[in-house]
Amino acid sequence: AGSEYLVWADNPLAGPIEVRLDSAGPPPAWSQPPLPARAGVPAGGSALLAHLRMPPGNGLLRLRLEATPGSSNARPRDVAYLLPLADPQARIDQGFEGGFSHQDPENRYAIDFATPEGTPVLAARGGVVMQVQDGFSGHGLDPHRDASRANLIRILHDDGSMGLYAHLANGGARVRVGQRVEAGQRIGLSGNTGYSTAPHLHFAVQVNRGMQLLSIPFRLARPAQGASAPD
Numbered sequence: 001a002g003s004e005y006l007v008w009a010d011n012p013l014a015g016p017i018e019v020r021l022d023s024a025g026p027p028p029a030w031s032q033p034p035l036p037a038r039a040g041v042p043a044g045g046s047a048l049l050a051h052l053r054m055p056p057g058n059g060l061l062r063l064r065l066e067a068t069p070g071s072s073n074a075r076p077r078d079v080a081y082l083l084p085l086a087d088p089q090a091r092i093d094q095g096f097e098g099g100f101s102h103q104d105p106e107n108r109y110a111i112d113f114a115t116p117e118g119t120p121v122l123a124a125r126g127g128v129v130m131q132v133q134d135g136f137s138g139h140g141l142d143p144h145r146d147a148s149r150a151n152l153i154r155i156l157h158d159d160g161s162m163g164l165y166a167h168l169a170n171g172g173a174r175v176r177v178g179q180r181v182e183a184g185q186r187i188g189l190s191g192n193t194g195y196s197t198a199p200h201l202h203f204a205v206q207v208n209r210g211m212q213l214l215s216i217p218f219r220l221a222r223p224a225q226g227a228s229a230p231d
Helices: 143-149
Strands: 005-010 017-023 030-032 039-040 045-053 063-069 091-094 111-114 119-122 128-132 151-156 162-173 188-192 201-206 213-215
Touching: 005 017, 005 039, 005 063, 017 045, 045 213, 091 143, 128 162, 151 188
Parallel strands: none
Antiparallel strands: 005 045, 017 039, 017 063, 030 045, 091 111, 111 201, 119 188, 128 151, 151 162, 162 188, 162 201, 201 213
Protein backbone atom coordinates (compact mmCIF):
# COMPACT_ATOMS: atom_id res chain seq x y z
CA ALA A 1 0.00 0.00 0.00
CA GLY A 2 2.14 2.85 -1.29
CA SER A 3 5.32 2.94 0.81
CA GLU A 4 3.90 0.54 3.39
CA TYR A 5 3.36 -3.20 3.66
CA LEU A 6 0.17 -4.52 5.20
CA VAL A 7 0.70 -7.81 7.04
CA TRP A 8 -2.32 -10.08 7.22
CA ALA A 9 -2.80 -13.47 8.86
CA ASP A 10 -5.29 -15.98 7.45
CA ASN A 11 -6.76 -18.75 9.60
CA PRO A 12 -7.80 -21.92 7.71
CA LEU A 13 -8.96 -23.71 10.87
CA ALA A 14 -12.57 -24.04 12.07
CA GLY A 15 -11.72 -22.41 15.38
CA PRO A 16 -9.86 -19.33 16.65
CA ILE A 17 -6.10 -18.94 16.68
CA GLU A 18 -3.72 -16.41 18.17
CA VAL A 19 -0.74 -15.12 16.18
CA ARG A 20 2.41 -13.16 16.94
CA LEU A 21 4.33 -11.20 14.31
CA ASP A 22 7.97 -10.21 14.87
CA SER A 23 10.99 -9.23 12.80
CA ALA A 24 13.45 -11.99 11.93
CA GLY A 25 16.17 -9.61 10.82
CA PRO A 26 16.74 -5.85 10.82
CA PRO A 27 13.65 -4.18 12.33
CA PRO A 28 11.36 -2.23 10.04
CA ALA A 29 11.87 1.50 9.76
CA TRP A 30 8.38 1.98 11.16
CA SER A 31 5.64 -0.30 12.43
CA GLN A 32 2.13 0.32 13.64
CA PRO A 33 1.57 -1.29 16.06
CA PRO A 34 5.19 -1.80 17.15
CA LEU A 35 6.57 -5.32 16.79
CA PRO A 36 6.07 -7.85 18.21
CA ALA A 37 2.35 -7.58 17.47
CA ARG A 38 -0.26 -10.08 18.62
CA ALA A 39 -3.81 -10.66 17.48
CA GLY A 40 -6.61 -13.18 17.54
CA VAL A 41 -7.93 -14.50 14.23
CA PRO A 42 -11.43 -16.03 14.11
CA ALA A 43 -12.26 -19.33 12.49
CA GLY A 44 -11.85 -19.11 8.72
CA GLY A 45 -11.07 -15.41 9.01
CA SER A 46 -8.26 -12.92 8.48
CA ALA A 47 -6.74 -10.17 10.60
CA LEU A 48 -4.59 -7.17 9.77
CA LEU A 49 -1.58 -7.44 12.07
CA ALA A 50 0.57 -4.43 11.22
CA HIS A 51 1.52 -1.63 8.82
CA LEU A 52 5.28 -1.77 8.08
CA ARG A 53 7.91 0.26 6.23
CA MET A 54 11.15 -1.17 4.91
CA PRO A 55 14.25 -0.92 7.09
CA PRO A 56 17.05 1.37 5.95
CA GLY A 57 20.05 -0.04 4.13
CA ASN A 58 19.52 -3.13 2.01
CA GLY A 59 15.76 -2.86 2.23
CA LEU A 60 15.16 -6.48 3.20
CA LEU A 61 12.23 -7.10 5.52
CA ARG A 62 12.27 -10.52 7.14
CA LEU A 63 9.38 -11.51 9.37
CA ARG A 64 8.48 -14.37 11.65
CA LEU A 65 4.87 -15.38 12.28
CA GLU A 66 3.90 -17.81 15.04
CA ALA A 67 0.41 -19.24 15.48
CA THR A 68 -1.28 -21.16 18.30
CA PRO A 69 -4.71 -22.81 18.01
CA GLY A 70 -7.41 -21.76 20.46
CA SER A 71 -8.36 -18.58 22.29
CA SER A 72 -6.82 -17.38 25.54
CA ASN A 73 -10.39 -16.63 26.67
CA ALA A 74 -11.22 -20.34 26.96
CA ARG A 75 -12.81 -21.23 30.30
CA PRO A 76 -12.85 -25.03 30.48
CA ARG A 77 -15.59 -26.66 32.53
CA ASP A 78 -15.25 -29.78 34.65
CA VAL A 79 -16.97 -32.44 32.54
CA ALA A 80 -16.64 -36.22 32.27
CA TYR A 81 -15.13 -37.30 28.95
CA LEU A 82 -16.07 -40.56 27.25
CA LEU A 83 -13.49 -43.20 26.43
CA PRO A 84 -12.13 -42.05 23.04
CA LEU A 85 -11.88 -45.59 21.64
CA ALA A 86 -14.30 -48.33 20.63
CA ASP A 87 -12.14 -50.69 22.68
CA PRO A 88 -13.13 -50.87 26.37
CA GLN A 89 -10.13 -53.14 27.00
CA ALA A 90 -7.59 -50.58 25.76
CA ARG A 91 -4.62 -50.43 28.12
CA ILE A 92 -3.22 -47.12 29.36
CA ASP A 93 0.47 -47.20 28.42
CA GLN A 94 1.27 -43.69 29.61
CA GLY A 95 -0.79 -41.42 31.81
CA PHE A 96 -0.54 -37.94 33.30
CA GLU A 97 3.08 -36.79 33.64
CA GLY A 98 4.38 -39.98 32.01
CA GLY A 99 8.16 -40.11 31.90
CA PHE A 100 8.55 -40.97 28.18
CA SER A 101 6.83 -38.02 26.49
CA HIS A 102 4.34 -36.41 28.91
CA GLN A 103 6.61 -33.90 30.61
CA ASP A 104 6.13 -30.79 28.45
CA PRO A 105 3.18 -28.38 28.91
CA GLU A 106 1.31 -29.58 25.80
CA ASN A 107 1.27 -33.22 26.87
CA ARG A 108 1.64 -33.28 30.66
CA TYR A 109 -1.98 -34.35 31.19
CA ALA A 110 -2.35 -36.61 28.15
CA ILE A 111 -3.23 -40.31 28.13
CA ASP A 112 -1.81 -42.86 25.69
CA PHE A 113 -4.14 -45.81 25.04
CA ALA A 114 -2.42 -48.89 23.62
CA THR A 115 -4.71 -50.30 20.93
CA PRO A 116 -4.25 -52.07 17.56
CA GLU A 117 -3.99 -49.97 14.42
CA GLY A 118 -7.37 -49.40 12.85
CA THR A 119 -9.32 -49.26 16.12
CA PRO A 120 -12.23 -46.79 15.76
CA VAL A 121 -11.54 -43.49 17.52
CA LEU A 122 -14.56 -41.81 19.11
CA ALA A 123 -15.23 -38.22 20.08
CA ALA A 124 -14.80 -38.06 23.85
CA ARG A 125 -16.89 -34.88 23.88
CA GLY A 126 -19.02 -33.09 21.32
CA GLY A 127 -17.78 -30.07 19.40
CA VAL A 128 -16.61 -28.76 16.05
CA VAL A 129 -13.78 -30.38 14.11
CA MET A 130 -11.24 -27.58 14.19
CA GLN A 131 -8.27 -29.23 12.49
CA VAL A 132 -7.47 -32.44 10.61
CA GLN A 133 -3.87 -33.41 9.82
CA ASP A 134 -3.59 -36.48 7.65
CA GLY A 135 -1.36 -38.03 5.02
CA PHE A 136 1.61 -39.07 7.16
CA SER A 137 2.81 -42.67 7.45
CA GLY A 138 5.48 -44.29 9.55
CA HIS A 139 6.84 -43.47 12.97
CA GLY A 140 10.15 -42.92 14.72
CA LEU A 141 11.93 -41.70 17.82
CA ASP A 142 13.56 -38.53 16.50
CA PRO A 143 11.50 -35.78 18.17
CA HIS A 144 12.70 -33.08 15.74
CA ARG A 145 11.78 -35.14 12.69
CA ASP A 146 8.81 -37.17 13.88
CA ALA A 147 6.90 -35.03 16.40
CA SER A 148 5.11 -32.99 13.72
CA ARG A 149 4.33 -36.03 11.54
CA ALA A 150 1.51 -37.50 13.59
CA ASN A 151 -1.90 -37.57 11.95
CA LEU A 152 -4.36 -35.86 14.25
CA ILE A 153 -7.82 -34.46 14.78
CA ARG A 154 -8.48 -31.41 16.98
CA ILE A 155 -12.05 -30.80 18.22
CA LEU A 156 -13.10 -27.44 19.66
CA HIS A 157 -15.50 -27.69 22.61
CA ASP A 158 -18.11 -25.05 23.44
CA ASP A 159 -16.07 -23.80 26.44
CA GLY A 160 -13.02 -23.07 24.26
CA SER A 161 -11.02 -26.14 25.28
CA MET A 162 -9.82 -28.53 22.58
CA GLY A 163 -9.67 -32.32 22.41
CA LEU A 164 -6.59 -33.68 20.65
CA TYR A 165 -6.59 -37.17 19.09
CA ALA A 166 -3.14 -38.02 17.71
CA HIS A 167 -1.06 -40.76 16.01
CA LEU A 168 -4.01 -41.71 13.79
CA ALA A 169 -3.65 -44.04 10.81
CA ASN A 170 -2.69 -42.62 7.43
CA GLY A 171 -6.01 -41.79 5.79
CA GLY A 172 -7.75 -42.59 9.07
CA ALA A 173 -9.71 -39.35 9.51
CA ARG A 174 -13.45 -39.88 9.18
CA VAL A 175 -14.49 -36.24 9.69
CA ARG A 176 -13.84 -32.93 7.94
CA VAL A 177 -12.88 -29.49 9.19
CA GLY A 178 -15.96 -27.54 10.28
CA GLN A 179 -18.09 -30.63 10.94
CA ARG A 180 -19.97 -30.80 14.24
CA VAL A 181 -19.66 -34.12 16.04
CA GLU A 182 -21.41 -35.60 19.05
CA ALA A 183 -19.84 -37.40 22.00
CA GLY A 184 -19.31 -41.07 21.10
CA GLN A 185 -19.34 -40.45 17.34
CA ARG A 186 -16.71 -42.26 15.26
CA ILE A 187 -14.17 -39.72 14.02
CA GLY A 188 -11.17 -41.76 12.85
CA LEU A 189 -8.95 -44.83 13.09
CA SER A 190 -6.03 -45.26 15.46
CA GLY A 191 -2.56 -45.73 14.08
CA ASN A 192 1.15 -45.44 14.79
CA THR A 193 2.34 -42.23 13.13
CA GLY A 194 4.74 -39.55 14.24
CA TYR A 195 6.81 -39.71 17.43
CA SER A 196 5.67 -43.13 18.57
CA THR A 197 7.06 -46.50 19.67
CA ALA A 198 3.94 -48.65 19.10
CA PRO A 199 0.30 -48.37 17.95
CA HIS A 200 -1.69 -46.18 20.32
CA LEU A 201 -4.04 -43.21 20.63
CA HIS A 202 -2.75 -40.07 22.30
CA PHE A 203 -5.61 -38.08 23.83
CA ALA A 204 -5.36 -34.72 25.59
CA VAL A 205 -7.54 -31.74 26.45
CA GLN A 206 -5.72 -28.48 25.72
CA VAL A 207 -6.20 -24.74 26.12
CA ASN A 208 -4.28 -21.76 24.75
CA ARG A 209 -2.68 -19.66 27.47
CA GLY A 210 -0.63 -16.74 26.21
CA MET A 211 0.23 -18.46 22.91
CA GLN A 212 1.27 -21.62 24.73
CA LEU A 213 -0.74 -24.81 24.37
CA LEU A 214 -1.32 -26.34 27.78
CA SER A 215 -2.84 -29.73 28.49
CA ILE A 216 -5.21 -29.74 31.46
CA PRO A 217 -6.40 -32.55 33.76
CA PHE A 218 -9.69 -34.19 32.77
CA ARG A 219 -11.98 -36.94 34.01
CA LEU A 220 -13.01 -40.05 32.09
CA ALA A 221 -16.54 -41.35 32.59
CA ARG A 222 -16.82 -45.01 33.53
CA PRO A 223 -18.04 -46.96 30.45
CA ALA A 224 -21.49 -48.48 30.80
CA GLN A 225 -21.49 -52.29 30.84
CA GLY A 226 -22.24 -53.66 27.41
CA ALA A 227 -22.42 -50.23 25.81
CA SER A 228 -21.65 -50.02 22.10
CA ALA A 229 -20.32 -46.96 20.32
CA PRO A 230 -22.49 -45.25 17.69
CA ASP A 231 -21.17 -44.81 14.14
